[in-house]
Amino acid sequence: MNLKIAVLPGDGIGPEVILQAKKALYAIAEVYNHEFVFEDALMGAVAIDKTGTPLPEQTLNLCLNTDAVLLGAIGDPKYDNNPNAKVRPEQGLLKLRKELGLFANIRPIKPYKALIESSPLKREIIEGADFTIFRELTGGAYFGTKTLNEEGTHASDLCEYTEEEITRIAHLAFKSAQNRRKKLTLVDKANVLETSRLWRKVVQKVSENYPDVVLDFLFVDNAAMQLILNPKQFDVILTENLFGDILSDEASVITGSIGLLPSASLGEKNALFEPIHGSYPQAKGKNIANPIASILAAGMLLEHFGLTKEANVVFAAVKKAIEYKVVTIDLKPDSKFGTNEVGEFVSNFI
């Protein structure tokens, strides 16, 4: 297969971890006779520094015209702590999601047996947990009108949803549930928010097409609790943008490290793959960042293009690295392996 892949290394540890994902993909291409062409482009704080804008026209055009995008991470504390900054790295990411129409962000959560002890949760709570979060990615308060009055004393964010936006991701989530344990949990705050009531109504309607899937509802406050009390109860979780942001980061604790979790963001035409962790600027350049999430993101990319065998080889190689304890210090505080060594081990194993 020929694939043209746009690579956006981004900020902080992004470039280091993405390099390992590329290595894995190169190894796959060689062994299985594919041709993967990578083209790097600027996004995030690094793009602001070099071009004044977090998502240069050129980057966007590249992404629109490739088969897939592989993203590292974006974000820089110099923007976070300056509430007056007019240009911020996150704007680039949000614009990219919107322009590529990446409405569904998919985050599978499943602890590795060999890492059960790394979780802050007890073994009996997490052993056997296996669920996927479908987070809506191009709507809600992320994209609604924002206001700040002239005196800077009154601000607002508008959260909006339409039936159409909810319907399209609901179908994806129900289809996934059909291939899994046939349970879908909608997380919302329907006792308070109008948008949540719309979610509940629309998802109920969509569910009529999937009579084999059991649908239930959970308020987001309760869901935040249930994820920790009893994560095994979940199969597919469907939720809106901001709730999905919060819950999927929270759910990462089940696996012991956010450095293990990849995500896929899908639209009608485009697809983007990335680790769910952030740019972790404190670790930049130290060869300590965990590359596994990025490598798994590359695995999800292969899966997306129907290269199931190849994807499974990547997943198996990561599993081996974990079993052999070739992991970074987030998983083994006294580890002597760094970002590079873990990436090297995985690609050698392919």
Next chain:
Amino acid sequence: MNLKIAVLPGDGIGPEVILQAKKALYAIAEVYNHEFVFEDALMGAVAIDKTGTPLPEQTLNLCLNTDAVLLGAIGDPKYDNNPNAKVRPEQGLLKLRKELGLFANIRPIKPYKALIESSPLKREIIEGADFTIFRELTGGAYFGTKTLNEEGTHASDLCEYTEEEITRIAHLAFKSAQNRRKKLTLVDKANVLETSRLWRKVVQKVSENYPDVVLDFLFVDNAAMQLILNPKQFDVILTENLFGDILSDEASVITGSIGLLPSASLGEKNALFEPIHGSYPQAKGKNIANPIASILAAGMLLEHFGLTKEANVVFAAVKKAIEYKVVTIDLKPDSKFGTNEVGEFVSNFI
């Protein structure tokens, strides 16, 4: 001291648990020579059933003219699963918070030594954790304009904040931090939301009055993760309404049961005390609901009126019940003690 207390038992298990809180307050009044006058009133689904509205005029007037309000819980699944219901129990609670001006909801989180094993988190993660969440309670998306178009295909919720709303709760939170370990963490999503950027700016400004308190910032997605990875890092957490709702329920897992956590909601003139758990309708009338959160809410009420000694007696009695394992089944699956027995034990101990 003479106190007039409005009691709103509410729905589900509300009446059962509130009864135990009243018993504790009666015991305190007797032993310490106070006069507490209780007046019960309707709120929630029970009020809708009897009067057509979740917060009858009479209830509101009573609450406005008493020293404090003691609330059970509200909510009923028959409203939750009907996105078209025009009247809902939660509207009563939200209106009450707004009318009483209860802008600060305070939720202390601290595990009991005797219950360390009940938490899904490992002992070493939670032992020594001790923090308080300050949740803004009368602003944000809870109270902003909501819209639903006529076809029912487009909904919106507006999240708004003003400098004044942020300033007043920030002062309370900083003062609390001064009396604790002098650290305040603002949780927001300033990389995306305009309201969050206003929070960051205003809280930074308020912090200048509290040079002895260290201020730091955390994005809400990261906070949801950090609460579980390392809860000991927190002292005072300050956040907006919806984030506070999610994070404080999540934080309840640290203590092992949401049935243990009380909260105080304070305004300029009024104060309300309640367990943080909901109405838990499945448990209604079964004498299995944990009354401890409600009893502790009564303890917070005493503390609020400067009855520190009495409050400590209540807290000590609860601690004894826990040490002697006189607890409900959420804490000890084979417990033979019910709501009544736990309440009885506590008030006898006073």
